[in-house]
Amino acid sequence: MQLSASLGRRATMVxxxxxxxxxxxxxxxxxxxxxxxxEFSVVDTNGTPRxxxxxxxxxxxxxxxxxxxxxxxxxxxxxxxxxxxxxxxSEGVVWLSxxxxxxxxxxxxDAAEANRLTQAxxxxxxxxxxxxxGRLGKTYGAVTTPHMYVIDGQGTLxxxxxxxxxxxxxxxxxxxxxxxxxxxxxxxxxxxxxAQPATRPYGCSVKYKS
Amino acid sequence: xxxxxxxxxFAAVCALAALAFPSVSDAAESAAVQSPRAIVTLVSExxxxxxxxxxxxxxxQRLAEHWHTYWKNPGExxxxxxxxxxxxxxxxxxxxxxxGPQRIAANAAVSYGYEGEIVLPIAVTVPAAxxxxxxxxxxxxxxxxVCAEECIPESxxxxxVLPVADAxxxxxxxxxxxxxxxxxxxxQPSPWPVEMLAWSDGLRLRLAGEGLSAATHAEVFPDGWGxxxxxxxxxxxxxxxxxxxxxxxxxxxxxxxxxxxGVLALTDGSGASxxxxxxxRLGAPAAGAAAEAPRSAWxxxxxxxxxxxxxxxxxxxxxxxxxxxxxVARLGxxxxxxxxxxxxxxxxxxxTAFTALAAxxxxxxxxxxxxxxxxxFQSPVFIAAMAWLLMAVGLNLSGVFEVRAPGLAISDRRGHxxxxxxxxxxxxxxxxxxxxFMGVAIGAALTLPPAVCLALFLAMGxxxxxxxxxxxxVPGLAALLPRPGMWMVRLRQAMAFPMYGSxxxxxxxxxxxxxxxxxxxxxxxxxxxxxAAWLLGLAQGGARPRVSGGLAAAAAVALVAxxxxxxxxxxxxxxxxxxxxxxxxxxxxxxxxxxxxPVFVNMTADWCLSCLVNERVAxxxxxxxxxxxxxxxxxxxxxxxxxxxxxxxFLRGFGRDGVPFYALYASGGPPxxxxxxLTETAMLDAIAAVPRSRN
Numbered sequence: 001m002q003l004s005a006s007l008g009r010r011a012t013m014v015x016x017x018x019x020x021x022x023x024x025x026x027x028x029x030x031x032x033x034x035x036x037x038x039e040f041s042v043v044d045t046n047g048t049p050r051x052x053x054x055x056x057x058x059x060x061x062x063x064x065x066x067x068x069x070x071x072x073x074x075x076x077x078x079x080x081x082x083x084x085x086x087x088x089x090s091e092g093v094v095w096l097s098x099x100x101x102x103x104x105x106x107x108x109x110d111a112a113e114a115n116r117l118t119q120a121x122x123x124x125x126x127x128x129x130x131x132x133x134g135r136l137g138k139t140y141g142a143v144t145t146p147h148m149y150v151i152d153g154q155g156t157l158x159x160x161x162x163x164x165x166x167x168x169x170x171x172x173x174x175x176x177x178x179x180x181x182x183x184x185x186x187x188x189x190x191x192x193x194x195a196q197p198a199t200r201p202y203g204c205s206v207k208y209k210s
Numbered sequence: 211x212x213x214x215x216x217x218x219x220f221a222a223v224c225a226l227a228a229l230a231f232p233s234v235s236d237a238a239e240s241a242a243v244q245s246p247r248a249i250v251t252l253v254s255e256x257x258x259x260x261x262x263x264x265x266x267x268x269x270x271q272r273l274a275e276h277w278h279t280y281w282k283n284p285g286e287x288x289x290x291x292x293x294x295x296x297x298x299x300x301x302x303x304x305x306x307x308x309x310g311p312q313r314i315a316a317n318a319a320v321s322y323g324y325e326g327e328i329v330l331p332i333a334v335t336v337p338a339a340x341x342x343x344x345x346x347x348x349x350x351x352x353x354x355x356v357c358a359e360e361c362i363p364e365s366x367x368x369x370x371v372l373p374v375a376d377a378x379x380x381x382x383x384x385x386x387x388x389x390x391x392x393x394x395x396x397x398q399p400s401p402w403p404v405e406m407l408a409w410s411d412g413l414r415l416r417l418a419g420e421g422l423s424a425a426t427h428a429e430v431f432p433d434g435w436g437x438x439x440x441x442x443x444x445x446x447x448x449x450x451x452x453x454x455x456x457x458x459x460x461x462x463x464x465x466x467x468x469x470x471x472g473v474l475a476l477t478d479g480s481g482a483s484x485x486x487x488x489x490x491r492l493g494a495p496a497a498g499a500a501a502e503a504p505r506s507a508w509x510x511x512x513x514x515x516x517x518x519x520x521x522x523x524x525x526x527x528x529x530x531x532x533x534x535x536x537x538v539a540r541l542g543x544x545x546x547x548x549x550x551x552x553x554x555x556x557x558x559x560x561x562t563a564f565t566a567l568a569a570x571x572x573x574x575x576x577x578x579x580x581x582x583x584x585x586x587f588q589s590p591v592f593i594a595a596m597a598w599l600l601m602a603v604g605l606n607l608s609g610v611f612e613v614r615a616p617g618l619a620i621s622d623r624r625g626h627x628x629x630x631x632x633x634x635x636x637x638x639x640x641x642x643x644x645x646x647f648m649g650v651a652i653g654a655a656l657t658l659p660p661a662v663c664l665a666l667f668l669a670m671g672x673x674x675x676x677x678x679x680x681x682x683x684v685p686g687l688a689a690l691l692p693r694p695g696m697w698m699v700r701l702r703q704a705m706a707f708p709m710y711g712s713x714x715x716x717x718x719x720x721x722x723x724x725x726x727x728x729x730x731x732x733x734x735x736x737x738x739x740x741x742a743a744w745l746l747g748l749a750q751g752g753a754r755p756r757v758s759g760g761l762a763a764a765a766a767v768a769l770v771a772x773x774x775x776x777x778x779x780x781x782x783x784x785x786x787x788x789x790x791x792x793x794x795x796x797x798x799x800x801x802x803x804x805x806x807x808p809v810f811v812n813m814t815a816d817w818c819l820s821c822l823v824n825e826r827v828a829x830x831x832x833x834x835x836x837x838x839x840x841x842x843x844x845x846x847x848x849x850x851x852x853x854x855x856x857x858x859x860f861l862r863g864f865g866r867d868g869v870p871f872y873a874l875y876a877s878g879g880p881p882x883x884x885x886x887x888l889t890e891t892a893m894l895d896a897i898a899a900v901p902r903s904r905n
Binding site for chain 2: 033071106201205206207
């Protein structure tokens, strides 16, 4: 039986084709739709540990944010982000807002300031995660604020990309935009396939440590 | 990434602001909207406009050091500038003609945009009814995002009043210079054909021709998000035959069936850049390669008809011919009306099948699946179902059971629904035999509008049905057919064997695709089919019809349950590595061509009988193998038995969507495409044309 002998060759071939024709593979293995989302174990600004593998059975949303970014300000200023967070909470979704701004960069805050911002904006994430060294952000390949990810109850990445379809800082575009993230989150919550699982994220660049 | 000290930026802004004021009074430039980051005005390349003339207005952005605004595709972060014009009645405005951008890396994100100064031109047509002496007043509302380390959304309203004169009077000075600078960045048509290839680590763009030697740096700015990975600029190198080679990494939204469009920027050693419009398609042949001249839809339809006609004669349509032979035999001596009706229904059956196939192909094409002709034979479920169907048809012909109920009535005594379904089945079995005519027609069909595509399929169906339909038009021919008799029963029984043979061949293909488990499932299914047919026959013979019928139904259910076991392993079937020839990859082909090595490419599949015949009679012979060796030709073999997007892309590059396909690359020159029906002589002649290698 030559089956097992040719398996290795086949795997190589499959990998080659997949790399060439499906997705690019940057140096640090980028998260991919339909694949297990990269594991993380962090502590949020209220001291609650947040570990992805402990959240099995729950839908998890990751939101990259930066309070001083005008694209983020558009969604918080018009209460769009808060409404999404409250909808998520009511459906048992664990929503984590991640701040990857490095010390000295725009949007960098400490835990107390992050909590004050949450309160002042009437935001409702399950938790806010500080990522000043950018490890979580780079693991997930977050490039913009906002940049949205949805992980299903099995820990599979189901959506990554933009919050909606119109890349602007104008609040009046919210009504016109296709709510890509909201549609994806609802699909994952109700166990439906996500029609557009990888969309263009838009916003400011994440202010990583340079 | 170097982070600029912030103070120098502020100093630059002050200097810039001081410079800006004189220009504000210029007739061709509006009052400025300014911030410490940007001075923005509405400008016109004409000091005065004329009735009916088209002139360009533009949003002029002068940016402080380290700040940038964005191109239409902003890259990983940012947003493009937006301009909304309000014009006098009757005037018309086009879209922004975007000057070529530059790569800007800030933090971890790569953006496409502009630094320093840029004009975003918009063509505006003055109404013909405008009269000299009047004013042509334009208002603009613009939004732009200006970013350095951080991003600031800015916006402004502008008003520019231009006099209407008898003739357009071009602006001069600073505004004219600003337009000229933007024009220098406008993407030009590429003077070099661009070839795009799938590579193991992404994509390769290849450019050949004069004027490329100075390029030391290249950028590719795609029109849409996610087509290529913007993290790294293209890696630039030169091939052995002095072509420019750009290596790109793919983005998550890349679609191998769609063109990569955007802008290509080439920078020489002195830092001067040139921008070119990019429109490259995967597998598109290099300059002068066997690109087929576009043909009219009528010519293609004629080819499709001819292709369908020839399908009747192809060796792999043998089971269909067998079916038709029995059908023709049944017709002998029948009333003319019956003959005509039967022929009509057979034609209808064929056309229905072709319409369904066209619809399926169009749907899959719309879904972006990289499919090709014969793709249905790449699905193990389809193969197994076909094997069992042919087995059942064979058992029916052998007389194990009869088909009486309406349905798949291949041997229905009344003949009419039988004729229709014979037509249907003829198509399903015959299609993978890509005749030369068919390959071209299908290849063209896939790139044509759906209506034309459908018309081509129907023409091909008519071709396949033509010999039989001829009987309807000329009933006299039917009179020449032999009279019915006992020989018909024997013929029918004899015809069962081609069916069994075809089923056996399909089970072999199944084993190639799915391995031992698939073979087991396929054979178990065949046994179940036999069992069900026997039970059905018993029931028809009057022996406890209910029990037998129920058992037959249970066997059919068990058959369906076998289908999920048929899971194709990806990758080449074992045969690809056996026998002569190295496994085909686009990368290997390119490497060999770059090295100037002659290459022979054979695209084949286990389910393609013509391919197997060609290999036996024309490729594997000692003379051909010796000739290949003598000329130093490397033999690459691509196995399309299972889906392989790389091979699909390669075939599509030649306007083909099926196998067999043969191409011979002599060193340097364009490839020679060999006919799909190969002979040893044709092969030897082709090889003899390859120059003998020196070493």
